Amino acid sequence: MNPGNQQKGTTHMNTPAIAVHGLRKSYGGKVVLDDVDLTVNAGTVTALLGPNGAGKTTTVHILSTLVRPDGGTAFVNGCDVVRDHGGVRAAIGLTGQFSAVDKLLTGEENLLLMARLRHLGAKRSKTRVVELLEQFDLVDAARKPLATYSGGMQRRLDLAMTLVATPSVIFLDEPTTGLDPRSRHTMWDIVRGLVADGTTVLLTTQYLDEADELADRIAVLDGGRIVADGTPDELKRLVPGGHIRLRFADAAALDTAARLLDESDRDDAGLVLTVPSDGGVGALRTVLDRLDAADVEVDDLSIHTPDLDDVFFALTGRADTKGTAS
Ligand SMILES: Nc1ncnc2c1ncn2[C@@H]1O[C@H](COP(=O)(O)OP(=O)(O)OP(=O)(O)O)[C@@H](O)[C@H]1O
Numbered sequence: 001m002n003p004g005n006q007q008k009g010t011t012h013m014n015t016p017a018i019a020v021h022g023l024r025k026s027y028g029g030k031v032v033l034d035d036v037d038l039t040v041n042a043g044t045v046t047a048l049l050g051p052n053g054a055g056k057t058t059t060v061h062i063l064s065t066l067v068r069p070d071g072g073t074a075f076v077n078g079c080d081v082v083r084d085h086g087g088v089r090a091a092i093g094l095t096g097q098f099s100a101v102d103k104l105l106t107g108e109e110n111l112l113l114m115a116r117l118r119h120l121g122a123k124r125s126k127t128r129v130v131e132l133l134e135q136f137d138l139v140d141a142a143r144k145p146l147a148t149y150s151g152g153m154q155r156r157l158d159l160a161m162t163l164v165a166t167p168s169v170i171f172l173d174e175p176t177t178g179l180d181p182r183s184r185h186t187m188w189d190i191v192r193g194l195v196a197d198g199t200t201v202l203l204t205t206q207y208l209d210e211a212d213e214l215a216d217r218i219a220v221l222d223g224g225r226i227v228a229d230g231t232p233d234e235l236k237r238l239v240p241g242g243h244i245r246l247r248f249a250d251a252a253a254l255d256t257a258a259r260l261l262d263e264s265d266r267d268d269a270g271l272v273l274t275v276p277s278d279g280g281v282g283a284l285r286t287v288l289d290r291l292d293a294a295d296v297e298v299d300d301l302s303i304h305t306p307d308l309d310d311v312f313f314a315l316t317g318r319a320d321t322k323g324t325a326s
């Protein structure tokens with residue numbers, strides 16, 4: 001349990017921590033956010049998934065009061081992001097905003113500075129900094145200047161800085177972009193720990209696997225519009241493409257199997273049959289039972305469940321999030 005959870009008492013599991021309706025933003029003549037709706041329940045993780053230029057950072061900046069929307073409404077912890085900057089800022093933490101941390105100071109000094117800026121008091125500041133250094137695996141690096149930190153360590157310190165005052169809602173704008181696989185997993189564990197402690201997280205990402213790993217809900221943002229919103233499983237169900245792939249030893253077995261499984265697609269050269277399926281055990285058992293009953297042996301079998309790449313392709317007509325720079 002995070003010992004600094006006092007501020008979290010104001011949110012309840014049933015009240016959305018973030019409620020966005022009809023949000024609009026343009027820069028010059030360019031529409032960047034076009035009627036965006038988004039609800040994030042307290043104590044959950046929502047991933048805002050989208051390619052470069054989709055409007056992710058703009059959304060996060062509006063929600064953290066750094067950018068003023070042109071239209072629509074947005075509430076964080078019940079506070080209006082336009083009318084109640086103070087209320088919103090007291091509830092949130094935003095990573096990325098501390099890229100101006102003092103690189104000549106040590107990690108510990110930076111954290112202490114932030115704690116004092118947040119009016120924590122000398123004694124409480126010290127204990128909070130010790131807690132954070134441990135939580136973020138920065139004890140060994142605590143007394144070293146930030147200039148010597150690796151990318152992963154800096155990202156962890158960044159997040160620790162935002163958590164000094166135990167915000168109830170945190171925004172993570174692409175928290176793992178540029179990190180190696182091990183640092184990504186460390187960051188994922190940290191996010192899971194925060195959520196277990198009751199923090200609400202809105203994270204933006206270009207990575208489908210990250211959204212799938214962490215998020216209770218995923219909102220797909222493309223060209224300033226939410227093109228899909230649901231649990232990872234709901235999004236996957238939107239997409240056809242699940243199938244069982246069976247390979248046989250010879251043409252005779254393939255023939256018999258193709259007759260038994262009438263919905264299947266056959267590839268004579270590869271001796272392969274592809275059977276549409278939701279990827280579940282029940283469907284697999286039905287297929288294997290039918291083949292068994294006719295004494296048809298399967299040489300090789302694989303199951304393909306639709307993943308978020310398939311979802312993105314189905315929703316936006318593009319295979320992935322790359323190559324769509326703004
Ligand atoms: N201050 C600004 N002035 C003009 N245009 C802007 C400004 N901020 C953002 N934009 C434009 O708004 C669009 C959305 O930008 P935004 O940074 O929100 O996208 P993003 O989804 O965060 O992209 P990325 O994955 O590259 O971080 C882009 O076309 C960008 O050029």
Ligand SMILES: [Mg+2]
Nearest residue numbers: 056057058173
């Ligand atoms: Mg961005």
